[in-house]
Amino acid sequence: MTDEELAKDLGLVSAMTIGIGTMIGAGIFVLPGVAAQAAGPIVVVSFVVGGLVAMVNALSVSELGTAMPKAGGGYYYVNRALGPLFGSIAGMGDWMGLAFASAFYSIGFGQYLATLAPMPSVLFLTDVQVGALFAGAAFVLVNYVGAKETGGVQTVIVTLLLGILTLFAVRGWLAFDAATLLGTDGVAPMGYGAILPGTALVFVSFLGYAKIATVAEELKNPGRNLPIAVIGSVAIVTVIYAVLVSIMLGVVPWTDLSTSAPLTQATEVAFAGEYGAIAVGIVTVGALLATASSANASILASARINFAMGRDGIVTDWLNDIHPKFATPYRSIVVTGAMILAFIALLGQDLEVLSKAASVLHLVVYALMNAALIVFRETDAPEYDPDFTVPLYPVTPILGVVLSLGLLAFVGLRELALSAVFVVGSVLWYVAYANRHTEGQGLLGRHVSAGTQGEESVATTPDADAGPTVMVALSNPRTEGPLMTLAGALAKAKGGTVFATHVVQVPDQTSLAAAAERRRGVMDESERLLAEAREDAERFDVPVETRTILSHQGVAEVFDAARDHEADTLIMGYGGTRLAGGRAEGTLDELAQSLPCDVLVLNERSFDPSEVLLPTAGGYSSDLSAEVARALRDAVGANVTLLYVADDRETGRAFLGEWAAEHDLDDAEIRVETGAVEPAIRRAAADRTLVVVGATEQGLLSRVVQGSLALSVLENLDASVLLAERPTSRSLRERLFR
Structure with a gap:
């Protein structure tokens, strides 16, 4: 249950x-x-x-x-x-x-x-x-x-x-x-x-x-x-x-x-x-x-x-x-x-x-x-x-x-x-x-009414001693398998647990307690979805906990749940979030608060993690991309290719060699392209099945005016794309203009 x-x-x-x-x-x-x-x-x-x-x-x-x-x-x-x-x-x-x-x-x-x-x-x-x-x-x-x-x-x-x-x-x-x-x-x-x-x-x-x-x-x-x-x-x-x-x-x-x-x-x-x-x-x-x-x-x-x-x-x-x-x-x-x-x-x-x-x-x-x-x-x-x-x-x-x-x-x-x-x-x-x-x-x-306590089930946060928590926000059966594959691979690499959640949106007119008590109609789909998630996670031999969250906010509840349950990584589908110019936050959220944890957003097209392309130019989110690539390499035997777009090929190879060594990806194929960044990524992704790209570090106004590399990559490649973003402390000025 x-x-x-x-x-x-x-x-x-x-x-x-x-x-x-x-x-x-x-x-x-x-x-x-x-x-x-x-x-x-x-x-x-x-x-x-x-x-x-x-x-x-x-x-x-x-x-x-x-x-x-x-x-x-x-x-x-x-x-x-x-x-x-x-x-x-x-x-x-x-x-x-x-x-x-x-x-x-x-x-x-x-x-x-x-x-x-x-x-x-x-x-x-x-x-x-x-x-x-x-x-x-x-x-x-x-x-x-x-x-x-x-x-x-x-x-x-x-x-x-x-x-x-x-x-x-x-x-x-x-x-x-x-x-x-x-x-x-x-x-x-x-x-x-x-x-x-x-x-x-x-x-x-x-x-x-x-x-x-x-x-x-x-x-x-x-x-x-x-x-x-x-x-x-x-x-x-x-x-x-x-x-x-x-x-x-x-x-x-x-x-x-x-x-x-x-x-x-x-x-x-x-x-x-x-x-x-x-x-x-x-x-x-x-x-x-x-x-x-x-x-x-x-x-x-x-x-x-x-x-x-x-x-x-x-x-x-x-x-x-x-x-x-x-x-x-x-x-x-x-x-x-x-x-x-x-x-x-x-x-x-x-x-x-x-x-x-x-x-x-x-x-x-x-x-x-x-x-x-x-x-x-x-x-x-x-x-x-x-x-x-x-x-x-x-x-x-x-x-x-x-x-x-x-x-x-x-x-x-x-x-x-x-x-x-x-x-x-x-x-x-x-x-x-x-x-x-x-x-x-x-x-x-002088008598306390019987049965008026405990009408709602409030579960506890996953055991902190079980290692880092990889939270998965599931929204539909089609993307459940790919998201759980990513979660299982990361949890196994980190020695942590998978926390699979399905947020069921309840109309404001219905109290959450009412929805909980009349759970049959609301919960059947959620039960099926999370049962499949448990089965998919078990093949990675990692602990898994499933949770249905009844909420009036729907998708907006996901970040709150990640904070409440102290998740280390949050994985969600592209259809389950609004991307503000290549970031996992909404536009207004980006100005108001930081991400709750590492966030991975998957834009899935016939998900196959066997051939992974990781474009990088360094940066905090690229470190997260490297963690994902290592986890997929170790868990499902993925072949990893590193891509760097440079003006000079020798300089690019030197950078990638050093970067690969720092991130335990020495066995990855190294590929250097010249010219414009987006066409280069598109060429390199032609024979790959999954592209893992770090979120842009540009500020909000810069991305609104100039567009975003990450967002256009997400929407225009034939391969599945995974956007990786790691939270960082930024001032309001940096959020606006950097």
Whole structure:
């Protein structure tokens, strides 16, 4: 049986942008106009107070998340600490809250869409609702088929949004007028008592940080990155809200601020002139991106919560079946999508209802999470070992409970009644269904639930005493044999082990734990591939370990796995990496970090290692090429030919003779060519079966401008080509220009 590993493939930046991207969509592009009409200019303080309430809760979320980085976030913590009754309330509340929030974001998308492409009204639906329904259906479809949302895509979206908002902030500040902000009735025309009702209205703007906890089990170094991402995203977004809402109200009087597209209106006023139309267009596109990103992230998070509830028996596990083609929890996504579309159709004409309902349900969950933290601490649960602890315990979680429940008093009777229906419904669901399907009483009942530990298999790093580790990244059966031949030969020459991995890419909508538990459909191909790899490695009489790695990043996970498992050499196919001008790194990766170890990239064409050509002009990567050539000579009897392209043949022969002696290749054939390098390599490779070439030492900009010898050789020879690169320390200047 092949070992299985869940990748930790979300970094700090990706995690923070999940939170920031979701929060920005609501707080800036949708709510300022509605909130200003409800509270006046003092609504700026409402946003700040909302940020402070969120920050208290964020501290508790950070402790819980570092203690138990599991899919499901708040539901998981409440269920473990308070038991399945409160777990049902938290899970259902979180699920429904996300559905309300997604409907709210979709309405925001529809409002900005209407400024670009007016939609028709249909029956009792307004044009905005029609646009929102189309958008909501599209978001559900995107999640159904498993399109990317987290990680790099979200980072790009957030970067664009911050750039757009910075553009508005600079120009808006120049157009800012304090008299416009204060108006004729001062900062609080409705009284200072409007602050907390305003906070209750805008609190939906701060729900994004909790989504980070739902992907906690996939964070790299969660003990450090989770609290920084959660707390940092709340702090950054609170400052953005305070600054930008103040500028909006200083550009457009609060009484006139649009309740449908407030930022577009403020931009039009701030950029009055020849660039106004362009600026408005940019902001509108930003609003569409922001609201779409927020809706997508909410649907994605709801699927994670449903998986966690299904795993514990709170809801039927039927919801979590994985689609055979798309590998997504399609039933969960469809059910959630149906609720979102229903909320858009039935409640979409009143943005306050959607925003407050989402806020109320999440506030209930936050109060329960703070209570769960106290239970974990006071029961001294042995499995509870957080890397981050809240300051001023127990004041902080108690304050979180008080603030979360206290804010409910200001949301309005209609929203409270609507949310109470869901809470009562959750209790009835527990009595009628969950009580008969879930086990355990929770720590509050002094009993630790059975079977909630060890749901994922995390294998250990190959034994360091077994010698150097040669890691192979396999992607398809066609290239498995050649890659394992290289790995076996190198491992035998080094006296090391082969570590064969197959990275299975899982859609973001499916938690890695869900994919692991429903491993049959996902893992059958991987099992077959790695079984063949074991057989191929055994003929070299070297130890071999196989591992399937479930990851959301796919190929990008390979380098991380090499670092995590302390590989000495990484071997992968040409189709399994992106070559940046003859290097094994991607273009941006090359500027940001070094290779994790020696890297070999094979471009295989009817792989036959019997006749090896090794072009060399010296250099650190040529040393690695020599190691490969020696290993193939000793393991499979390869004939090695050394090639040097020189202006003078005698000088070339002298260089190659000395180089061969230094690298234990005295028995290799020596060949010297004159003229241009690439044609010379092509002539020499005509009767060879494998060309081993060291990566170029040119810097990024030099290779972009001049092209790359290594890359053109890889793509234009008839023989199989192996690109060898050895990591080296280079400054940013060297990476750019050398």
